[in-house]
Amino acid sequence: MENKILEGIELMKNHQFEAAASTFNDFIEKNPEDPIGYTNFGNLLLAAKQPEQSVSFFHKALLLDENYASAAFGLGNALFELEKYREATLLFERANQNGIHEGDLYYMLGLSYHHIDQDGKALAAFLRATELNPKDTDARFQYGLLLAQMNQLDLAREQFEQVIHEDSTHSDAYYNLGVIAVRKGSHLEAMTHFRQALENNKDHMLASYGLKQLENEMKKG
Template sequence: MDYNAQGIKYMQQGKYEEAVKCFHEAIEKQPNDAVGYINFGNVLAAVGEEDKAIRFFHKALELDEKAATAYYGLGSIYYNRQQFERAKEQFERAIQAGLTDGDVFFMLGMSLMYLEQPRLAMPYLQRAVELNERDVEATFQLGLCLAQLQFVDEAMIHFERTIQLNDEHADAYYNLGVAYAYKDDPQTAHTMFEKALAIQPDHLLAGHGKKLMERALQ
């Protein structure tokens, strides 16, 4: 029996206790295989046992310093703890160790955004979108990153794409409104703020933007 595969199935079903038993068996049978420790770390992180999870990820890296998903697991914990510098370092190591899926590029890009380094974040967010063109959040965050860098037209393309993927994305409408206001088109900006408010009536920024555009239109 492949205890790691069975444990992952249990995790996907939310059966964490059963997953823990499987990963424990996997480690008992192959104590020098990093995979069991990584999986155990993932299930511990999923149930909020972050300190224990960190120990398991470090154990995996003692056994295999190229265990990319262990670096990713550590990065995710530090990101959740808002320790973005440490998260960034771990995501970089995951990529250096060969992890190439969209999630790791997205998480590295987001860590850099929180570190107020949008210019460094941009290529990672772009890569995340390239790898998964239907990723709503990556598309939106790339738009925000481009807007921060004053690439307004490019940002608008990504906000519009976000809405194509999810037409209930109030923040994408709001940011389009800001972009149209920046481009001195108060009528379209007003429309976008209204759309944001139709989706999320308590969107305070959209409400404020709408009032500003109404004054501008008068």
């Protein structure tokens, strides 16, 4: 990879977006037929919360090389941000077919499949993401949520417990452990989880509501 690209990526990581844009632009002017410059400019616009503007850069990169996996992945991310989930799924699949097999891609595939109600595929994608990145709590949490929605409560509980093992402040994981406990009739355990969720996030409305419901039931009982 050209030094200019590496320099631009480093600037982008440090949120020096204008300097990164100038660096990528210099590379594009000198290498107008290289898709890497357009792809990284697109990624920069995504990082700057401008997904709509990024699309044309990813398209240009793919016009230069239709098999350029990084551009397909970037375009998929842009389309996902624009809530075009079905189109995003196709781009993520394309990136995967052209050589990207990283956990982040499977995580985004899982989210996209879920948005278009292909939960079987979403489950497999989230599982693969956790296999590739065992400490990716976002992917594992989504995997647990989907398992719970499919009524695979014991498997879901294992995932949420692993999330908490990696991040003891993950209030949503505690909340969902509480929900599972309620569904299994373990109300005291559920209250413990809801209280922990609230300890980590005092504004967790669902945990607060769940706890109040259980406390009211206990008073009536």
